[in-house]
Amino acid sequence: MAEALLKVEALSKHFGALRVSDRVDLTLAPATIHAVIGPNGAGKTTLIHQICGTLRPDSGRILLAGEDITRLPPHRRARRGLARSFQITSLLTEMTVLENAMLAVLGVHGSAFAFVRPLAQSGTLRAPALEALDRVGLADRAARLAGSLSHGEKRQLELALALAATPRVMLLDEPLAGAGPEEAARLIGLLATLRDHCAIILVEHDVDAVFRLADAVTVLAQGRVIAHGAPDAVRADPAARAAYLGED
Amino acid sequence: MILLVVQTLNGFQLGMLLFLVAAGLTLVFGVMNFVNLAHGVQYMLGAYLGVTFAQMAGGFWAGLVLASLSAGLFGLALEWLIFRHLYGRSDLDQVLATFGVILTLNEGVRLIWGSAPLELAMPRLLSGSFALMEGLRYPVYRVAIAGLGLAVALLLAAGVHRTRAGMLIRAGASNRDMVSALGVDINRLFRLVFGIGAMLAGFAGVLAAPLISVEPGMGENVLILAFVVIVIGGIGSIRGAFAAAIIVGLVDTVGRGAITGLAHLMLTGPAAAKVGPALASMLIYLVMAAVLALRPAGLFPARA
Amino acid sequence: MNRALPWAIFAALALVPLLSALGVIPGGYLPLLLGRVMVFALAAMSLDFILGIGGLVSFGHAAPLAIGAYAVAILDANNVQDALVVIPVAVLAAGLFALATGAVALRTRGVNFIMITLAFAQMVYFAAGSLADYGGDDGYTLYSRTTLAGWKVFDGRAFYLTALITLFLAWLFLRMLAASRFGRTLAGIRQNRPRMAAMGFNAYAVELAALVIAAMIAAIAGVLLANEAEFVSPAYAGWARSGDLMVMVILGGVGSLHGAILGALLVVLAQEALGGLTSHWPLVFGPALVLAVLFLRHGIAGIGARRG
Numbered sequence: 001m002a003e004a005l006l007k008v009e010a011l012s013k014h015f016g017a018l019r020v021s022d023r024v025d026l027t028l029a030p031a032t033i034h035a036v037i038g039p040n041g042a043g044k045t046t047l048i049h050q051i052c053g054t055l056r057p058d059s060g061r062i063l064l065a066g067e068d069i070t071r072l073p074p075h076r077r078a079r080r081g082l083a084r085s086f087q088i089t090s091l092l093t094e095m096t097v098l099e100n101a102m103l104a105v106l107g108v109h110g111s112a113f114a115f116v117r118p119l120a121q122s123g124t125l126r127a128p129a130l131e132a133l134d135r136v137g138l139a140d141r142a143a144r145l146a147g148s149l150s151h152g153e154k155r156q157l158e159l160a161l162a163l164a165a166t167p168r169v170m171l172l173d174e175p176l177a178g179a180g181p182e183e184a185a186r187l188i189g190l191l192a193t194l195r196d197h198c199a200i201i202l203v204e205h206d207v208d209a210v211f212r213l214a215d216a217v218t219v220l221a222q223g224r225v226i227a228h229g230a231p232d233a234v235r236a237d238p239a240a241r242a243a244y245l246g247e248d
Numbered sequence: 249m250i251l252l253v254v255q256t257l258n259g260f261q262l263g264m265l266l267f268l269v270a271a272g273l274t275l276v277f278g279v280m281n282f283v284n285l286a287h288g289v290q291y292m293l294g295a296y297l298g299v300t301f302a303q304m305a306g307g308f309w310a311g312l313v314l315a316s317l318s319a320g321l322f323g324l325a326l327e328w329l330i331f332r333h334l335y336g337r338s339d340l341d342q343v344l345a346t347f348g349v350i351l352t353l354n355e356g357v358r359l360i361w362g363s364a365p366l367e368l369a370m371p372r373l374l375s376g377s378f379a380l381m382e383g384l385r386y387p388v389y390r391v392a393i394a395g396l397g398l399a400v401a402l403l404l405a406a407g408v409h410r411t412r413a414g415m416l417i418r419a420g421a422s423n424r425d426m427v428s429a430l431g432v433d434i435n436r437l438f439r440l441v442f443g444i445g446a447m448l449a450g451f452a453g454v455l456a457a458p459l460i461s462v463e464p465g466m467g468e469n470v471l472i473l474a475f476v477v478i479v480i481g482g483i484g485s486i487r488g489a490f491a492a493a494i495i496v497g498l499v500d501t502v503g504r505g506a507i508t509g510l511a512h513l514m515l516t517g518p519a520a521a522k523v524g525p526a527l528a529s530m531l532i533y534l535v536m537a538a539v540l541a542l543r544p545a546g547l548f549p550a551r552a
Numbered sequence: 553m554n555r556a557l558p559w560a561i562f563a564a565l566a567l568v569p570l571l572s573a574l575g576v577i578p579g580g581y582l583p584l585l586l587g588r589v590m591v592f593a594l595a596a597m598s599l600d601f602i603l604g605i606g607g608l609v610s611f612g613h614a615a616p617l618a619i620g621a622y623a624v625a626i627l628d629a630n631n632v633q634d635a636l637v638v639i640p641v642a643v644l645a646a647g648l649f650a651l652a653t654g655a656v657a658l659r660t661r662g663v664n665f666i667m668i669t670l671a672f673a674q675m676v677y678f679a680a681g682s683l684a685d686y687g688g689d690d691g692y693t694l695y696s697r698t699t700l701a702g703w704k705v706f707d708g709r710a711f712y713l714t715a716l717i718t719l720f721l722a723w724l725f726l727r728m729l730a731a732s733r734f735g736r737t738l739a740g741i742r743q744n745r746p747r748m749a750a751m752g753f754n755a756y757a758v759e760l761a762a763l764v765i766a767a768m769i770a771a772i773a774g775v776l777l778a779n780e781a782e783f784v785s786p787a788y789a790g791w792a793r794s795g796d797l798m799v800m801v802i803l804g805g806v807g808s809l810h811g812a813i814l815g816a817l818l819v820v821l822a823q824e825a826l827g828g829l830t831s832h833w834p835l836v837f838g839p840a841l842v843l844a845v846l847f848l849r850h851g852i853a854g855i856g857a858r859r860g
Contacts, residue, residue: 054749074746074749074750075748075749075751075752075753075754075755076754078750078751078752079752083750083751086746086750090744090746090750091744091747092740092744092747093743093744094739094743095739095740095743099736103736103737103740103748103751103753104751106733106737107737107748107751107752107753108751108752110733111733112733112734112737112738112753112754112757112758113733113734113758113761114733115728115732115733115734115735116732117732117733118728118731118732119731119732119733119735119736120731122733161751165751277663283663283666330842333846334846339609339662339663339666340603340798341845343609343611343666344798344799344841344845345842345845345846347795347798347799348837348838348839348840348841348842348845349838349842351792351834351837351838351841352834352835352838352839352842355832355833355834355835356835358832359835469674472670472674472791475667475668475670475671476667476671479660479668479671483663483664521684522683522684522685525682525684526682526683528682529675529679529681529682530678530679533671533672533674533675534675536668536671537652537653537656537672540656540657540659540660540668541656541659544659544660544664545660
């Protein structure tokens with residue numbers, strides 16, 4: 001097996017008596033889409049939080065390309081190539097779409113400590129930012145304020161901000177949430193092309209999309225991994241069916 | 249040695265006064281997330297009303313009771329007139345509006361009572377001193393303040409920890425939405441907290457009045473110390489406010505003495521005379537900085 | 553119109569000494585008053601940078617102002633009056649103060665941040681009061697005003713010009729900063745801190761740098777203020793002074809930078825006018841402030857937004 005890009009080892013976290021992560025293991029191979037599914041409250045989003053660094057695990061380790069990042073703050077994880085999208089759209093609403101994307105490039109590939117030249121006139125940021133916007137189909141919205149976009153467009157921009165950082169690993173927290181069928185189809189097509197650029201951890205409710213896209217699936221229930229492996233194997237797994245797939 | 253005992257007692261007594269002011273403030277912050285810069289005004293008002301009522305009703309004790317109650321009512325009036333319109337507004341709006349209230353009331357006090365400092369006579373019962381140890385007499389009144397403060401603190405702690413309203417207040421400080429979801433009228437609960445807080449600050453003002461000069465703007469020095477207490481103790485926590493108030497009180501008296509002494513040991517002559525007081529006056533703020541550096545949420549954070 | 557407004561303000565300020573020299577408008581009092589307005593505008597503008605653009609509600613911005621003023625006083629007492637020494641000392645001292653206190657204050661958010669900045673300013677207030685060699689609580693009267701390599705640029709009519717040029721340069725500088733990568737990052741952090749962290753920005757470091765820069769500019773305002781008044785006192789660091797600066801920023805329109813000049817003009821003129829009518833002017837100013845916050849839908853900033 002190829003060197004794992006992201007490795008989560010025995011990650012545990014509890015809030016009082018509630019175990020939200022119970023010795024979770026997860027291995028993300030390069031150039032794959034690894035889906036994390038499970039019923040509501042299974043601990044998917046708290047897992048994402050711990051991988052991004054917005055929540056500190058009680059025990060366990062997180063390795064990014066072999067480096068232990070368990071204790072790093074979120075911004076340093078981002079600079080090491082970990083990008084994320086937010087489950088609830090989280091944008092810089094008073095800035096233009098282009099500025100959002102340019103800051104996404106700057107945050108990982110540049111420095112905020114540049115005081116003279118205007119951000120807006122930076123060619124080195126503009127080109128990759130526009131490219132990311134183009135990938136998600138937002139190039140013609142570049143001059144609009146992010147807050148004025150439609151819901152679907154905001155979801156696209158979420159994705160563009162992750163893309164603009166040209167990450168090694170992307171954590172996508174329900175990228176299809178609230179998207180109409182047409183938009184969802186577009187986004188699924190887009191995600192399929194992304195795996196060549198970086199590995200993706202995909203938390204998603206849309207099970208059809210998951211099985212169409214994913215190279216590997218991990219099923220969580222009550223904070224524990226109850227099944228993992230190739231999509232077909234997971235689909236056939238009785239524990240996974242009972243806990244989650246059976247619902248449908 | 250004698251000095252240390254006196255300073256410790258003074259520090260404890262200052263701590264009790266600070267607790268009385270900080271208690272209402274920390275609950276108001278905790279429950280409503282409301283930044284009330286004008287809380288110090290209640291302390292000032294308590295002192296002024298204490299002076300006036302003591303003259304009218306003929307005595308300290310009548311002044312204490314009437315002034316505390318009036319300060320509480322005045323606080324409720326302010327809440328009804330102004331503050332309730334500010335809940336949910338930005339911190340900035342709350343700061344500005346309550347800043348305007350301070351300006352207005354400080355000047356109002358000046359208009360009514362004049363700029364000259366007023367004095368309030370100690371109650372005769374407590375005006376003496378007693379022999380604490382050999383060669384040391386300590387004023388009874390200061391002990392009485394500490395005792396009264398402690399009694400109120402215990403009463404408050406019992407109220408907050410043993411009654412249903414207190415349980416809701418604590419719950420509100422750690423999770424406001426949950427309390428609202430329980431179907432409790434959070435605004436009524438808050439008025440209760442606000443009124444008690446205003447009354448306690450007024451009570452502290454009357455108690456302090458015989459020891460200090462009663463003058464416009466006296467509330468703000470205490471208010472900022474109360475902020476330091478809250479920040480150290482953790483917003484919304486009565487226990488934290490109590491511990492932090494004693495810490496701040498002691499640091500301000502014992503620490504002040506110690507640092508001036510230390511400066512004289514380490515440095516000689518005029519340098520010590522210069523560095524000592526400057527450092528001493530900064531001490532409580534440095535303690536605050538140290539606490540925050542180690543525990544940004546304070547010693548006893550109410551919110552998880 | 554929006555773009556022209558700041559230039560119009562500076563043009564008007566530049567015309568005042570000219571017109572008063574020609575006798576078109578009264579000299580003497582008005583330029584003196586406007587000189588004071590510009591000093592406070594400078595301090596308020598630096599506050600607007602952290603408050604309006606960075607969203608950092610500091611209630612302690614009088615502290616760096618006072619530190620700048622005390623740099624003048626302490627050096628004056630030691631017979632140093634050259635701006636080439638005074639200004640670097642003032643700027644450095646205020647910068648270090650902001651670095652140390654900001655490092656602690658920025659560990660908290662919201663209400664806590666407001667209280668802590670207020671407390672640290674109060675620390676400066678008490679520390680200044682304990683400086684027995686420099687007047688203690690009574691304050692310190694300067695022997696002579698600051699000079700620039702022998703030129704008396706802080707005296708008489710020259711003061712107006714010095715204040716105007718300083719204010720203009722500060723505005724250009726802060727405007728540049730606001731549009732730069734640093735400024736836009738700071739604005740991004742105000743709008744959405746978790747998002748900026750997820751994009752790789754160290755929000756803490758950026759905000760701390762902003763606090764230091766703003767404090768340095770406020771210190772220059774403090775140098776000007778000490779010279780304007782020929783006097784320095786602990787009250788310069790008082791909570792009411794911090795509050796005044798905040799009111800100026802809000803009145804002028806948060807985040808506009810040049811609005812701080814209008815805010816300073818409004819506050820200084822209002823206090824001057826009300827002070828002329830009644831010694832109890834806060835009884836008018838205070839309620840006006842409360843009513844403005846209560847009845848203008850978006851806080852007082854609403855007026856500024858419409859004006860700007």
